[in-house]
Amino acid sequence: MSFSADLGAKHKDLFESFWAHPFLRGLHDGTLPRECVIHYVGQDHQYLNAFIRCYGLGVARSPDRRWMAWFNEQIRFLLEDEQHPHHVMCEAVGISYDDVRQEDLVPSAQAYVNHMELCARDSLPVLMAGLLPCPWTYIWACTRAMSEDPPANDNPFHGWWAFYATDEVQNLLAEFQRGVDELAERASPSERDRMARAFERSCHHEVRFWEMAWSLESWTPPRGKTMIGTAH
Numbered sequence: 001m002s003f004s005a006d007l008g009a010k011h012k013d014l015f016e017s018f019w020a021h022p023f024l025r026g027l028h029d030g031t032l033p034r035e036c037v038i039h040y041v042g043q044d045h046q047y048l049n050a051f052i053r054c055y056g057l058g059v060a061r062s063p064d065r066r067w068m069a070w071f072n073e074q075i076r077f078l079l080e081d082e083q084h085p086h087h088v089m090c091e092a093v094g095i096s097y098d099d100v101r102q103e104d105l106v107p108s109a110q111a112y113v114n115h116m117e118l119c120a121r122d123s124l125p126v127l128m129a130g131l132l133p134c135p136w137t138y139i140w141a142c143t144r145a146m147s148e149d150p151p152a153n154d155n156p157f158h159g160w161w162a163f164y165a166t167d168e169v170q171n172l173l174a175e176f177q178r179g180v181d182e183l184a185e186r187a188s189p190s191e192r193d194r195m196a197r198a199f200e201r202s203c204h205h206e207v208r209f210w211e212m213a214w215s216l217e218s219w220t221p222p223r224g225k226t227m228i229g230t231a232h
């Protein structure tokens with residue numbers, strides 16, 4: 001089994017948590033509350049900006065032009081194509097993209113971005129392993145939905161599901177996995193351990209990103225009562 005396939009199998013439970021999260025269920029049956037969609041797109045726009053910067057760090061760490069060209073294509077994809085699912089979501093709830101963007105990341109989104117940037121500081125293999133769950137979870141979930149239980153044609157989020165289930169994004173994911181496998185082959189055992197940890201953390205962050213949007217997480221401090229030991 002390849003390094004990435006092994007990681008995917010090891011963290012099947014996290015992929016299932018991602019799949020089962022009420023935010024994704026709400027996108028699937030079309031009942032996701034408007035405020036959750038708005039919160040998600042506002043945060044995800046900034047998250048993808050950070051992702052583009054991490055690809056930039058990937059360029060800086062590229063050993064050759066083949067890797068540079070690969071990062072270049074991923075940056076292009078994010079800048080030009082991945083706006084589409086955000087636009088679908090905005091249209092679904094009747095708000096303009098310009099009105100939902102948020103400047104600041106909330107705690108869970110910030111934690112994910114910090115994690116990716118720490119991966120970038122380590123090495124190219126660790127960076128790539130830390131970035132992989134981002135395309136993997138979305139493309140896996142959307143492809144699964146489209147084959148097992150496609151969202152209804154009148155589901156307002158249909159275009160979101162369709163975007164992450166095309167042959168083009170499947171190829172993108174396969175190339176990403178091959179890249180990680182190629183780097184893992186040449187990595188030392190300790191670097192492979194750091195790659196595996198980076199991957200696992202990002203899988204957790206993917207689930208927690210849904211939770212952030214679902215719970216409308218913010219920096220507002222709890223008032224009057226502490227969160228510890230208080231049912232609220």
Ligand SMILES: Cc1ncc(CO)c(N)n1
Pocket residue numbers: 044047048133134135138206209
């Ligand atoms: C948090 C997050 N993970 C993955 C994707 C898919 O690119 C996204 N847009 N946002």
